[in-house]
Amino acid sequence: LPLTYIQYIDNCYGENFMPDEIYLGAVDIGGTKVTASISNRKGFLTRVYQKTRKEGKNTALPEQIIFLLENASNRAGLSLKDIYGLGISSCSPFSFRDNFCYLKSANICGGLAKERGLIPNDWTEIPIDRELKPYFPRLEIENDCISAAIAERQFGAGRGEDNMAYVTWSTGIGAGAFVNGRLLTGKNRNAVHIGHTFISFDEENSPLCGCGDYGHLEAFSAGPAIARDYGLIAADTAVDTKQVFEKYSQGDPGAIKVIERVAKIFAKGLANLTILLDIKVLILGGSIINDWEILEPLVKKEFFKCFPPLTEGVEFRLSGLSKYLGDMAGLCLIMPDEWISLWQKTKPWEKELETIVL
């Protein structure tokens, strides 16, 4: 686990020093919004969010992060320089040069998107930590699913599990995993990018993925696919994903067909993940999981048919951190050991906190 924040404090202040009060920032970067929160050892103090900035220079996003953290700090009666460490849980993929991390997400960088003109910039990458390092003694970044896997294992539904994956089923599909008790990050911290694996090699009959390729799990079974496929079947393109689930509950045959197909494909994607990593626990999160009551029997039925020697006995669990998962994901990257045991007992993520939209 990359919990080197405590080592940082050790290095700066000596081994047995623990400041009376330290403040940590957590940022969750998504394709749609950026959330920033400030915590002390007792829990979250403030939390703000804003639409992800996609205009101007390619330093707009790190500047937005500073703006959000400054705003959140002020609301807590602090200033930016009171924040010792910052943990960032971010959409990805990443690329690394000269010890700096560059964000190359097609949802934010217009220069990478295949359908040009939808994103108002021509960025091919964002220098995500180079701009932020001067502000924070300690800075850690992981991709959102890898950091969510760390958070779920430390605080959520994955406590004590050595072979587990966190999978998000939302606008996109992604995962992070521990195998043999070790976090998988890979050469560029992009490991377990399940959404962009092929679940079909039949390009002609596959929908276009956001990344520009055909045949990916995400294009077939993430949230937007549900509304898209229902539109194709029902000639009613004005529905969103949530409505398709409502229509399913009302017995709409088109909605039943779409949901069953998407659940089956997603289950096969989960089977691929399980078969490759030989994991024991699958933890699910993301907006589509709000309709888990509908999806659970469909997904499980298909999943347990797949290669039984590797799927039998696998446990499905829902995220234990729910709507604070993104914040916990960033925060856990920099949390001192002392906080960890305290938070495991006090569970601050269960308390309600007002989120301010800026």
Add this chain to the structure above:
Amino acid sequence: LPLTYIQYIDNCYGENFMPDEIYLGAVDIGGTKVTASISNRKGFLTRVYQKTRKEGKNTALPEQIIFLLENASNRAGLSLKDIYGLGISSCSPFSFRDNFCYLKSANICGGLAKERGLIPNDWTEIPIDRELKPYFPRLEIENDCISAAIAERQFGAGRGEDNMAYVTWSTGIGAGAFVNGRLLTGKNRNAVHIGHTFISFDEENSPLCGCGDYGHLEAFSAGPAIARDYGLIAADTAVDTKQVFEKYSQGDPGAIKVIERVAKIFAKGLANLTILLDIKVLILGGSIINDWEILEPLVKKEFFKCFPPLTEGVEFRLSGLSKYLGDMAGLCLIMPDEWISLWQKTKPWEKELETIVL
């Protein structure tokens, strides 16, 4: 690395003891044949093989292993009790109960095969190590691709690589991998079973896999698929896989179509592996790789089109241990440290050794 053999010697004889001469056995269990070899620190002494026993009680295979090791020992002027340790590299999957390993391979256990009657037994599992433990002070088992990955990283094409996979492309397709310098084994030592991942969810248009499911990478692109698909196209079912490659070289349009399709599907399977594990080096082995000259441009062209942020810069290498890979795979599981550095220098796997068919 599970190199606990040296710890065993330490435990038995004290920390600084190294016997003058120790002998180690290596066994490679495949669906078709079982190979056994005996080595001392200078290299391989003898090597024998036999068709895999599939008749009688489900202890027939461990009994065959004893028979082969006894025969190989005698040929080297030794007896079975001179063999300190045994490393087994085996087809899989495995299941574990009461600290014993049970082999549940559909190629050997007739009770697991979907097409009943082709395998002359009704076994559902083989107690692979329970029968062998009394004979060997030290016994280690891993699945063939996991142990091949260890061997390639220690002695072959993966030296010094922390993010690498070994992939076999043969009668079946399988893989073993290191991520962040750690071997992936998973909860039941079945990790990286890439052959049984879905490359298509379209069951109706997918060939039956040996495991009984539809849509698996192995059923679409392993060796038998090449001959099968050529038969479908050319109405000439009498060809074997090797002949399809010959026909490809002669410009046969049916062979070209089949090989191109199989190479494309296999490449997407390699992309899935790479995207999930964020690895840097892919090491290829197995009989299909004998025609790598034909396959290389086809596979690489398709592979590098897949999700560039994770595939760009990935290196393809061929197995560095070639026809001794199976023996080295078993042996490396139990090799003392002293041998490792010696073998890395002297490369005994490059010497020719007669293999006796029993």
